[in-house]
Amino acid sequence: MGCNHEAIELMHKYLDGDLTKTEEANLRLHLENCESCQQHFHELKRTITWIQSTERIEAPQDFTQKVMAKLPKERKRVSYKR
C-alpha cells in the first residue's frame, strides 16, 4: 500500500486548498485507479460534512446582561457627557 501515504497527503492538501495543478491531476488519476483511496477520500469528505452539519449551540438568554453587569465601571469622562 505504498501509494496510500502519498495519496493521502495529497487529499489533505486538496482539502486545505493547497494542491498544485499537477498534484491535482496526479490525485485524480490515482483515485480513478485505487478503490481504497477513493473510499478514504469519500470518508474524509463525509466527516467534514458531518462536522459542519452539527447543531449550533446558543448562549443563554441573559448572557449579554450578565457580561455587562460584570464590567468595570464606565470611565467618568463619557458618563459625565451624557
Place this chain on the structure above:
Amino acid sequence: MDLMIKEKIKQVKKGDQAAFADIVTFFQNKIYQHCYRMLGNAHEAEDIAQEAFIRAYINIDSYDEGRKFSTWLYRIATNLTIDRLRKRKPDYYLDADIKGTKGLDMYSLLQADNRLPEEEVENLELQSYIHQEISELPPKYRSIIMLRYLEEFSLKEISEILDIPLGTVKTRIHRGREALRKKLRHV
C-alpha cells in the same frame, strides 16, 4: 457587519460602555459555542465565555483595529479555555456532561421553538454521536477542527488565533481529520 463592529469598537475605546453590549450580543453565540465545545459543559462554557468578553473589554485598547476583531476575540477565548483545561484534575472528564449521550442533554441545546418530529430523532442521535467524537479529540486538534469547520476561519487566521505556525496548523488539521474519519467511518 464588519463596519458596524468597527464603529462600535471605536465607541468602546472612547469609553462608551453601552456600545460593548452590541459587540457581546453579536458574538455571544459563537464564543459560547466555542467554549462549550472546548470544555464540554455548559456551566464552564458560560463562565469562560463571559470572562473572554470581560477581558476583551478591559484590554480593548490593545486591540489593533487593522486586524480582524473576531480573530482577536477568539484568541482570548481559546487561551482561557486551554488554561481551564490545564487546571482540571485528570478525573474531571468523568464528570463532564458531554460524555456519553445521556449526560449531554441535546434537547436542552435545541432552540426553544425547535420541534422534534420522529424523523429528526435519528439525525439527533447521529449529531450527538458526532459531538461526542469531536469532544474526545485531544484539545489541540479539537480547537483547530472547530475553528475551521464550525467557525469557518482560514488556516492562516487559525494560526493567528492559536499563535502557532501555519505548518503546525496544517499538520494538526490533517491529524484531526484522520482521527475523526477513523471514528466515524463505520457510522
